[in-house]
Amino acid sequence: MAKQAVNIVERHVEKGVLGLCAAILLASIVMFLVSTPNKIAVGGSQVSPAEIDERVRDAGVRLRNTLNNVEPDAAEAKDFVPDLKQASSPIKYAGLNSVIPSPVPPLPRVPNIGEAPPRIGELQLAKAIAPTEPIVTHGRSTVQLSGRADVNWVTLAAKFDQQRQIMESQQAGYKPGRRNPYLVGVDMQRQERLADGSYAEWVDVQTHTPDVLPPLPDVVLEQGRKELLPTDATREAIRNFFATLKEIQVDLFRPLFPERVYGDPWLYPKFNDPEIPPIEELDFELCSKDDPADCVSREYPPQTDIQPVAVAVARTPAEMVDDAIAEARRLLNTGRWDEAIRSADNAKTLDGVRANNLAEFDAIVAEARQRIRDLEQNRIKPPVATDDADDDVTARKSRFQVVWAHDVTVPGLGGAESGKTYRYRVRVRLYNRYCGVPADLMDFNDAKKVFIVGEWSSPTEDVGIPADTEFYFTSADVNNRRKARVTIFKWYEGVWVNHVTDIEVDQPILSKRAVRKAVRENPDGSLDRPNVDFDTGCEVVDIDYDYTFRSKRVRGRGGFEIEPPERTAVLVYKDAEGQLRQKVLSADRGSARYKALKDMEFKPGPARGR
Numbered sequence: 001m002a003k004q005a006v007n008i009v010e011r012h013v014e015k016g017v018l019g020l021c022a023a024i025l026l027a028s029i030v031m032f033l034v035s036t037p038n039k040i041a042v043g044g045s046q047v048s049p050a051e052i053d054e055r056v057r058d059a060g061v062r063l064r065n066t067l068n069n070v071e072p073d074a075a076e077a078k079d080f081v082p083d084l085k086q087a088s089s090p091i092k093y094a095g096l097n098s099v100i101p102s103p104v105p106p107l108p109r110v111p112n113i114g115e116a117p118p119r120i121g122e123l124q125l126a127k128a129i130a131p132t133e134p135i136v137t138h139g140r141s142t143v144q145l146s147g148r149a150d151v152n153w154v155t156l157a158a159k160f161d162q163q164r165q166i167m168e169s170q171q172a173g174y175k176p177g178r179r180n181p182y183l184v185g186v187d188m189q190r191q192e193r194l195a196d197g198s199y200a201e202w203v204d205v206q207t208h209t210p211d212v213l214p215p216l217p218d219v220v221l222e223q224g225r226k227e228l229l230p231t232d233a234t235r236e237a238i239r240n241f242f243a244t245l246k247e248i249q250v251d252l253f254r255p256l257f258p259e260r261v262y263g264d265p266w267l268y269p270k271f272n273d274p275e276i277p278p279i280e281e282l283d284f285e286l287c288s289k290d291d292p293a294d295c296v297s298r299e300y301p302p303q304t305d306i307q308p309v310a311v312a313v314a315r316t317p318a319e320m321v322d323d324a325i326a327e328a329r330r331l332l333n334t335g336r337w338d339e340a341i342r343s344a345d346n347a348k349t350l351d352g353v354r355a356n357n358l359a360e361f362d363a364i365v366a367e368a369r370q371r372i373r374d375l376e377q378n379r380i381k382p383p384v385a386t387d388d389a390d391d392d393v394t395a396r397k398s399r400f401q402v403v404w405a406h407d408v409t410v411p412g413l414g415g416a417e418s419g420k421t422y423r424y425r426v427r428v429r430l431y432n433r434y435c436g437v438p439a440d441l442m443d444f445n446d447a448k449k450v451f452i453v454g455e456w457s458s459p460t461e462d463v464g465i466p467a468d469t470e471f472y473f474t475s476a477d478v479n480n481r482r483k484a485r486v487t488i489f490k491w492y493e494g495v496w497v498n499h500v501t502d503i504e505v506d507q508p509i510l511s512k513r514a515v516r517k518a519v520r521e522n523p524d525g526s527l528d529r530p531n532v533d534f535d536t537g538c539e540v541v542d543i544d545y546d547y548t549f550r551s552k553r554v555r556g557r558g559g560f561e562i563e564p565p566e567r568t569a570v571l572v573y574k575d576a577e578g579q580l581r582q583k584v585l586s587a588d589r590g591s592a593r594y595k596a597l598k599d600m601e602f603k604p605g606p607a608r609g610r
Contacts, residue, residue: 123440126172128430128454129165131158131403136460139264142493148261152416152465154407156424157269158457163399178433182245183252184451185429188405193421193462206414208406209255212248217241219436219448228444230436238436245431249286254404262494267301276400317352328364337368419467423459471536472594473583476569484543488534495519495602499534510535518604527604537576544570549584
């Protein structure tokens with residue numbers, strides 16, 4: 001059979017496929033054996049699959065550290081304030097000249113006429129400062145209060161820095177005419193010292209003051225067309241209250257002691273300070289009367305700093321006319337227009353009135369009448385000034401005034417008790433110079449306050465009140481060991497009187513019957529024998545008749561020697577405070593105090609007996 005014809009492709013196709021497979025085999029050997037297999041470029045280098053995660057993590061850590069440590073560049077913001085300031089003035093922003101030459105010379109500079117009043121509604125009340133350096137005098141006297149009474153009295157005096165108070169008012173924004181301090185009262189407290197040396201709570205003291213202060217006005221405010229205003233009745237009540245207050249300042253700063261009948265004489269506490277003038281000069285400084293001669297001098301106990309005050313020289317007719325003009329002008333400026341008219345009309349008849357004075361009085365009258373008409377036609381608001389707006393701060397010349405307070409109350413009614421120790425403090429209450437003037441105040445409720453309460457002073461030194469009752473163990477009865485005898489001394493209306501009485505265990509130490517004792521001779525020669533209460537407030541606990549005691553005998557030049565022991569009696573008792581105490585018979589009989597009290601007791605003349 002003849003051979004079939006085959007072309008060259010068919011004849012060599014197997015060889016071609018075999019060659020292609022060989023080429024692929026060689027390429028695989030080169031890629032996976034000779035060169036690195038399955039690597040990619042990470043961070044500029046080739047890495048295998050096993051290294052990719054580690055390389056990516058390292059790159060992330062480096063990026064985080066870079067971000068944490070980098071400091072951003074400070075950005076500088078442009079300051080637009082200069083441009084805004086220039087833009088607020090168009091002429092200046094445009095670069096134009098805003099100064100135009102004046103065709104006339106400039107006017108003179110406005111003179112400085114003093115402080116401007118505070119803006120309405122922004123004023124707060126000035127605080128009342130505390131008195132300083134309190135000192136006391138004290139004693140026991142029979143005084144005339146609602147009736148005759150024996151009292152332990154304490155008078156406290158303290159410095160009041162009135163110039164500092166004026167400065168406080170100035171700093172608070174008070175108008176110059178409202179800065180003088182005016183006293184409404186002085187509050188007093190005392191504190192008892194206890195047996196352990198501590199102090200009890202402060203208690204109020206009912207001080208002795210003259211009955212001169214009028215009732216406090218009831219301040220009522222009503223809404224006006226634009227602001228709160230005091231009612232007409234309130235305005236009149238405040239004006240009258242303040243007028244009276246100014247006239248009685250001396251009696252409020254330094255009330256006099258009540259009338260003393262018997263006992264210790266009253267002496268006011270005196271400051272040894274060159275900045276404090278004599279008391280009468282301080283009284284004269286507080287005088288608000290038009291004529292200084294009307295300031296009546298008060299009677300004080302004799303002290304070295306009392307000096308007569310010079311009587312004012314009589315004023316000339318021309319000076320009296322000037323005073324009348326000033327008074328009429330003051331009434332006009334304070335809204336008291338009817339009073340200004342009367343004052344000006346009355347002043348026209350004074351001696352020394354000249355033609356120009358008459359013209360000034362007529363001008364004041366005309367202005368006052370015009371203001372009355374304007375008020376009636378609602379053209380102006382009612383005047384709100386309730387006190388003297390022209391008050392002269394320079395009238396308070398001295399730096400310090402002195403305030404007094406008297407603790408003069410019967411012990412059983414709240415007064416200081418005999419045998420106790422106290423300390424005292426005081427504070428002032430000052431008149432609110434903006435009482436009834438709500439328009440100037442930040443808080444209108446402050447206008448309802450008649451006075452401002454100040455801070456308390458520092459406490460005084462301890463004041464020991466001597467006992468007014470003392471007793472001594474003077475007799476014992478060995479046959480009845482539950483009984484004994486004591487001598488009780490009692491201070492009564494300025495004298496010491498005594499009474500001997502029996503005592504018994506578990507019984508109070510007092511006289512069991514009313515005792516009439518002679519305390520003085522009457523003007524007709526008879527003896528005054530009132531009932532005296534001999535009550536010690538103590539109670540007998542025990543009487544020991546087997547007590548051994550060694551007395552002390554005094555020798556010359558301050559020496560002494562102890563006597564041999566002797567048998568005597570001792571009285572154990574409970575005092576008014578509940579403390580156990582004792583008295584030795586031998587010691588009490590020889591006591592120097594016991595002998596002194598016997599010498600001090602009242603003894604009537606021999607012809608009258610007891």
